[in-house]
Amino acid sequence: SKYAYVRNFELPDPLLPGTFMLLRLDGHSFHRFSDKHQFSRPNDVRALQLMDHAAKAVMEEYPDIVLAFGESDEFSFLLRKSTTLYNRRQSKIVSTLTSLFTSCYVFHWPKYFPDTPLQYPPSFDGRIVLYPTEKHVRDYFAWRQADTHINNLYNTTFWALVQQGGQTTTEAHAALRGSFSKEKHEILFSRFGINYNGIDARYRKGSVLFREEIYEKGRNPSVGRELSILEKPQPKTEEKTAPSVRDEPQGETLPAEGATRDQKAKKVKEKRKQLLPSRIAIQHCDIIKDEFWDARPDILAE
Amino acid sequence: SKYAYVRNFELPDPLLPGTFMLLRLDGHSFHRFSDKHQFSRPNDVRALQLMDHAAKAVMEEYPDIVLAFGESDEFSFLLRKSTTLYNRRQSKIVSTLTSLFTSCYVFHWPKYFPDTPLQYPPSFDGRIVLYPTEKHVRDYFAWRQADTHINNLYNTTFWALVQQGGQTTTEAHAALRGSFSKEKHEILFSRFGINYNGIDARYRKGSVLFREEIYEKGRNPSVGRELSILEKPQPKTEEKTAPSVRDEPQGETLPAEGATRDQKAKKVKEKRKQLLPSRIAIQHCDIIKDEFWDARPDILAE
Amino acid sequence: SKYAYVRNFELPDPLLPGTFMLLRLDGHSFHRFSDKHQFSRPNDVRALQLMDHAAKAVMEEYPDIVLAFGESDEFSFLLRKSTTLYNRRQSKIVSTLTSLFTSCYVFHWPKYFPDTPLQYPPSFDGRIVLYPTEKHVRDYFAWRQADTHINNLYNTTFWALVQQGGQTTTEAHAALRGSFSKEKHEILFSRFGINYNGIDARYRKGSVLFREEIYEKGRNPSVGRELSILEKPQPKTEEKTAPSVRDEPQGETLPAEGATRDQKAKKVKEKRKQLLPSRIAIQHCDIIKDEFWDARPDILAE
Amino acid sequence: SKYAYVRNFELPDPLLPGTFMLLRLDGHSFHRFSDKHQFSRPNDVRALQLMDHAAKAVMEEYPDIVLAFGESDEFSFLLRKSTTLYNRRQSKIVSTLTSLFTSCYVFHWPKYFPDTPLQYPPSFDGRIVLYPTEKHVRDYFAWRQADTHINNLYNTTFWALVQQGGQTTTEAHAALRGSFSKEKHEILFSRFGINYNGIDARYRKGSVLFREEIYEKGRNPSVGRELSILEKPQPKTEEKTAPSVRDEPQGETLPAEGATRDQKAKKVKEKRKQLLPSRIAIQHCDIIKDEFWDARPDILAE
Numbered sequence A, B, C, D: 001s002k003y004a005y006v007r008n009f010e011l012p013d014p015l016l017p018g019t020f021m022l023l024r025l026d027g028h029s030f031h032r033f034s035d036k037h038q039f040s041r042p043n044d045v046r047a048l049q050l051m052d053h054a055a056k057a058v059m060e061e062y063p064d065i066v067l068a069f070g071e072s073d074e075f076s077f078l079l080r081k082s083t084t085l086y087n088r089r090q091s092k093i094v095s096t097l098t099s100l101f102t103s104c105y106v107f108h109w110p111k112y113f114p115d116t117p118l119q120y121p122p123s124f125d126g127r128i129v130l131y132p133t134e135k136h137v138r139d140y141f142a143w144r145q146a147d148t149h150i151n152n153l154y155n156t157t158f159w160a161l162v163q164q165g166g167q168t169t170t171e172a173h174a175a176l177r178g179s180f181s182k183e184k185h186e187i188l189f190s191r192f193g194i195n196y197n198g199i200d201a202r203y204r205k206g207s208v209l210f211r212e213e214i215y216e217k218g219r220n221p222s223v224g225r226e227l228s229i230l231e232k233p234q235p236k237t238e239e240k241t242a243p244s245v246r247d248e249p250q251g252e253t254l255p256a257e258g259a260t261r262d263q264k265a266k267k268v269k270e271k272r273k274q275l276l277p278s279r280i281a282i283q284h285c286d287i288i289k290d291e292f293w294d295a296r297p298d299i300l301a302e
């Protein structure tokens, strides 16, 4: 039509190739949302597991996400450096992934809050930051996990003072102003008998989601990476037959979701070929030190 | 922490001031989604009303949205030219609004599809396009509504041929290939006794959402625009007392939603002051011709 | 070659269509440059005329520039709203035009400073700002011309105190600190017998460059805008036969330059068709009030 | 003034930190410019040396440029990864550096073309491309130098056929269409007795400019990198006392220029501290293989 010229005002927004995309989502006004839904303080395990579930679903839908990290009302997703998802179009990626995460959060809410109906629709903001090198990516995740630690140590001590120590929130704030990490550990231990390092790793470390290859009985391991795309088991099937792996330290694996979806033929090229069956693991481990990364060189690979 | 430098990689993305922002959302793979949830063809009134409901909720949350238009799996939102929402930051706006729309869609699903459980979480993409002048904005909406007309005329005829005419989809496609508008009208009328212009305006025109001022009995009208922000009735109250206005041609007004939310003090400035009580109307009227716009000069005002 | 992939890192940078581009150049460290070349204070007519000459040459090369304004070490160029120069690519436009201006400045230096050899190569920065409407453009030029006025009134008074009043620069600064416009006029008039409004308009108003159509004897004026592109006199010829028009108030017309250049066939489309012979006028007139603009509606037209 | 709001339309344009900036300049319509100034074919040593001179001057002014490569009418400049030049503002950097290069080109023209007056002011376009890693930078320069080789081999053979072989340009084009590198070598050697590898390295390899530390007699080398900024010899002095180093293979060093300039105090921080006296070398060496880079690890360092 004669109006179609308005289409030309849509400008290209490709993100620089050869860089890691880091998408960070954060709950919009979750101070209020957590209040209205009576999240337990300082940490609500249901809320955190729901976040993990939503993040896992996003990873299942977007194979180019190789790592995710969540804490509080936020989640960070790392896309592989070479991703060509939506031709690296910024708005398309940031909007679609934020949308899917939000959708999963609302969709799965009743599983985690069976007795707390959702009062109103929550929302999340999203942004993409580009990082040129592996070191930047490592430092990004270290930044988030260090933040988790600092916030959780503070919040844990604060709420101990309030809930167990009977202080008002004003008093607790005053008591902690300017205090060092060591002093908070000391308060927790001497006043409340809490060994901070004994607290659930989920709260201290946040959630780390990544892909793990699945060893499958009966499959000839020599096939390995050569597994042809035709023979390749569909995600759906794979996920079903995947052994439940709940015995890793500080981790668990939620049941696969979203994996039952068909894959649109036209989008197939946009998705990384998963030559080996894999499954998404959720752990609450350290990602600041080298160990995690050294054991999983694929995460920062092309 | 020593990792906080990674924050500096987040670049500013303000959108040019003095221009109209047009946010368009579109359902991700709704061909599949509509199939899986057995949307009726060519139009599913439940699906369309759900879209309207989600759009209305977004407008209630974001007063700077002055107009919205929906059809099929998409919705367009016009933000006033002078909006300073999130300091006009592109990613923040596009992600948050797309997220809220998605959330509302999932949240309200059961109201519109009481017998069809949601099979999987739907998602939407979002993008913002800037338009410098009123003419561009008018042409943008004309573009979308002309598209609605063309698609709906085609789809209506196509499905008449299939559902009532007993043709296969291949035959129907072939029958319509290269046909003119007039011929489709003719087919509908002569073969199926359908007067196209008698079809529900919702399908032919899409949905138009805008704010209407409410005349309130007992309120001194002379107060008018001078209504101080302190005296101002909270949206929540307003919405409750607002008279139900369901008698406009081709329109309806859904019950207010989201209006019960507190407004974060720090965000207050970001929101346009609503000095007069208003309510969001939904109509299925023409927005290509001048009449609609001439009657509502506020939409394209500052 | 196998290295050509690096080309893909070059990202598109188109500027929003339908907006006015305003390119502003400014001399890099001209405080130092004007010192080293002993520019007279507060205004050096040679330096200002050289700036005008360079700006005129840029306008001759780029027909989509419809207006330019210069003062001190800066020049602003307005490109017509509908320009498709270099497909509106930002870096291409900003770099090429800044480069050409710089080149002309150095090239023509000896004409204006025959006795002052250039000590070192001067440079300019450049930037493009987009303006959505005519009002913004008007206000932009008003901003620059108001700036010219304020700076020149200050500088004129300051240097009168120093050069004629025998004050040190420190004393002159102190004398003018916080003074109003009226007081400066008063100082100039009562102490130095200078009527500020009698000072060369060039210094008070800056330089305004725009295209003027040329009335040509012997050409049927009825042909007017319909003049076919084939019959159209080449710029080169036109400029030669153009009558010298030196009688406008506060203006002059420099001889055409650059007009002898061939036009690359491939670039022809990028250039606005000059259907009527025109020539660039330089005036030192008011561009804050309506008169200038009302008389030249073409400047802000498509 | 009330117009100053227009300033807010100027948007921030910082370039991603932690990446290498590559600025490439290219002569605007140099096909025509080289014709008009009768550049010798296929290579004009005067034109190429003038380009080198301009590039060297730019490097002297901008210490964060660590490497430059020139061929034909283009020059590429690498800025160190950590540069904060102009706060990494894209337009500011691309315009200022392109402007300075252009200015130097025009300024120094008479030194290289003493008998050929400049006919009109030449101009250059400029663009910045970001590269995330050292490998990308290496590949970028390999791309340009491979291009130099391919073009020069073609042009050398082409003009031999025309100038020495008496062919028309049409015949020469036809003769070379689809020919392999080896065949061109063969034509040159067997028909014209030209050993391609014996041709001036400048033409085959382009020009490579980089900083070299200067060993100075009498200076205690143990001071080395610790040399305080206060003791530091001014560039001007350094350049003067710098030993002429004209004996490196395929290289030369032009006399320093621009080094006599004062440094504005406010810009001092923008410039990399040159703790050790250095000087810019110009060579025509290979930059595709490792040797060049291995010997100069500083180029790709922070």
Ligand SMILES: Nc1nc2c(ncn2[C@H]2C[C@H](O)[C@@H](COP(=O)(O)OP(=O)(O)OP(=O)(O)O)O2)c(=O)[nH]1
Binding pocket: A026, A027, A028, A029, A030, A031, A032, A034, A039, A040, A041, A042, A043, A044, A045, A047, A048, A072, A073
């Ligand atoms: N009680 C409780 N609150 C939580 C939990 N996880 C997150 N929250 C709340 C506490 C914080 O107020 C909020 C997250 O902080 P943010 O800095 O993201 O602020 P908020 O979302 O309110 O505002 P924003 O829209 O992100 O600027 O979410 C939880 O497990 N338990």
Ligand SMILES: Nc1nc2c(ncn2[C@H]2C[C@H](O)[C@@H](COP(=O)(O)OP(=O)(O)OP(=O)(O)O)O2)c(=O)[nH]1
Binding pocket: B026, B027, B028, B029, B030, B031, B032, B034, B039, B040, B041, B042, B043, B044, B045, B047, B048, B072, B073
């Ligand atoms: N049956 C039915 N289908 C609908 C209705 N509204 C939308 N749809 C479907 C039909 C179209 O296949 C689809 C919208 O077309 P799109 O061009 O947006 O394609 P789709 O969403 O499949 O892909 P996309 O991810 O947007 O590229 O949604 C409806 O009321 N009834």
Ligand SMILES: Nc1nc2c(ncn2[C@H]2C[C@H](O)[C@@H](COP(=O)(O)OP(=O)(O)OP(=O)(O)O)O2)c(=O)[nH]1
Binding pocket: C026, C027, C028, C029, C030, C031, C032, C034, C039, C040, C041, C042, C043, C044, C045, C047, C048, C072, C073
């Ligand atoms: N004496 C004299 N100086 C002039 C004339 N025109 C411009 N200038 C000088 C005075 C100012 O110091 C300078 C222009 O001020 P700017 O704000 O552009 O500063 P400058 O170019 O030094 O630094 P920049 O690189 O633009 O940040 O140029 C003139 O006609 N006569």
Ligand SMILES: Nc1nc2c(ncn2[C@H]2C[C@H](O)[C@@H](COP(=O)(O)OP(=O)(O)OP(=O)(O)O)O2)c(=O)[nH]1
Binding pocket: D026, D027, D028, D029, D030, D031, D032, D034, D039, D040, D041, D042, D043, D044, D045, D047, D048, D072, D073
């Ligand atoms: N005869 C001669 N010509 C040269 C020499 N160096 C460069 N040129 C000319 C030959 C080419 O036509 C031109 C460079 O090619 P470009 O691809 O940059 O094209 P040109 O500058 O004409 O157009 P552009 O504005 O860059 O798109 O410069 C030289 O040393 N001798």
Ligand SMILES: O=P(O)(O)OP(=O)(O)OP(=O)(O)O
Binding pocket: A026, A125
């Ligand atoms: O923690 P962030 O990055 O979300 O920082 P913020 O203070 O919430 O700011 P914004 O979300 O507006 O960028």
Ligand SMILES: O=P(O)(O)OP(=O)(O)OP(=O)(O)O
Binding pocket: B026
């Ligand atoms: O109709 P649009 O604008 O969504 O066009 P499209 O063909 O779906 O393309 P995309 O959504 O990838 O911009």
Ligand SMILES: O=P(O)(O)OP(=O)(O)OP(=O)(O)O
Binding pocket: C026
């Ligand atoms: O007057 P401007 O816009 O040049 O302002 P400035 O203070 O010189 O700043 P910059 O040139 O660095 O934008």
Ligand SMILES: O=P(O)(O)OP(=O)(O)OP(=O)(O)O
Binding pocket: D026
């Ligand atoms: O060789 P380039 O990159 O300059 O390529 P081009 O064909 O000249 O295109 P442009 O200069 O317009 O980017």
Ligand SMILES: [Mg+2]
Binding pocket: A026
């Ligand atoms: Mg935030």
Ligand SMILES: [Mg+2]
Binding pocket: A026, A027, A028, A029, A030, A031, A073
């Ligand atoms: Mg939040």
Ligand SMILES: [Mg+2]
Binding pocket: A026, A027, A072, A073, A074
């Ligand atoms: Mg948060």
Ligand SMILES: [Mg+2]
Binding pocket: B026
């Ligand atoms: Mg689409």
Ligand SMILES: [Mg+2]
Binding pocket: B026, B027, B028, B029, B030, B031, B073
């Ligand atoms: Mg869709």
Ligand SMILES: [Mg+2]
Binding pocket: B026, B027, B072, B073, B074
């Ligand atoms: Mg659609």
Ligand SMILES: [Mg+2]
Binding pocket: C026
């Ligand atoms: Mg400046």
Ligand SMILES: [Mg+2]
Binding pocket: C026, C027, C028, C029, C030, C031, C073
């Ligand atoms: Mg200046």
